[in-house]
């Protein structure tokens with residue numbers, strides 16, 4: 001019998017009370033919730049590919065791809081469709097069931113580059129992978145085009161709380177993010193939205209961000225929780241390293257308030273030990289990003305072989321895609 005139900009009427013105080021529990025109590029509760037809604041031995045393995053890198057006009061203060069910061073990141077124009085499809089094929093061969101394509105754009109423009117992205121979505125979808133894109137702000141019409149091409153999910157992170165947002169990004173507003181998420185929903189695409197910890201925010205900001213996600217009319221199907229990857233040349237390069245227990249606490253709280261969602265342990269894994277990642281899985285994370293080039297967009301990430309070994313050590317298995325399950 002399910003003891004945890006989907007709720008969209010959480011209050012800040014309720015989420016705060018969950019978040020502030022003694023850590024072991026919190027993890028125990030999250031692990032129980034996790035087992036009610038998901039197979040605890042399955043981890044979805046995803047691949048994230050940067051299809052257009054750097055030169056972004058936005059000023060997200062954590063991001064090495066913003067043109068205004070002096071980072072070592074090499075600007076790369078939109079990759080060819082063939083190149084992207086070759087990466088997707090490789091990702092599938094190495095166990096990924098979800099392939100996410102990221103472009104460092106402020107917003108999608110109705111031009112030939114968008115037409116090419118549409119072709120990429122069609123091609124990846126035909127391989128039987130869940131296709132996800134993160135391309136910046138999106139109109140409803142553009143979302144419909146992506147949906148018709150076979151897009152399964154659109155990633156648009158809140159990054160942080162509404163209150164702290166202006167400290168991190170000045171070139172757009174929190175409401176712009178919410179509008180895009182609404183456009184994605186209206187088009188019938190699933191939503192991938194989470195945030196980053198370690199930006200200098202308070203615990204209250206973290207809870208507030210979870211409140212925004214958990215009180216959406218429908219919870220995001222996918223909730224990535226990132227630890228800040230400190231990129232040299234960005235305003236946040238000297239921020240302290242995120243404590244692994246903070247990641248565990250954040251993941252556990254996300255798991256409890258959004259029980260059916262896939263909670264993704266995303267950036268920052270490179271600085272975590274295998275044991276620390278195991279705690280995150282215990283707390284309800286059920287997805288990781290991996291990559292053949294040992295990068296997550298433009299920051300270091302464990303490689304696919306290392307990840308497969310970790311899953312094996314922990315008795316976990318890569319989750320099959322829906323198509324693979326029906327073939328079984």
Ligand code: SF4
Nearest residue numbers: 056058060063066104
């Ligand atoms: S996070 Fe995205 S929008 Fe912000 S600067 Fe980086 S690429 Fe641009």
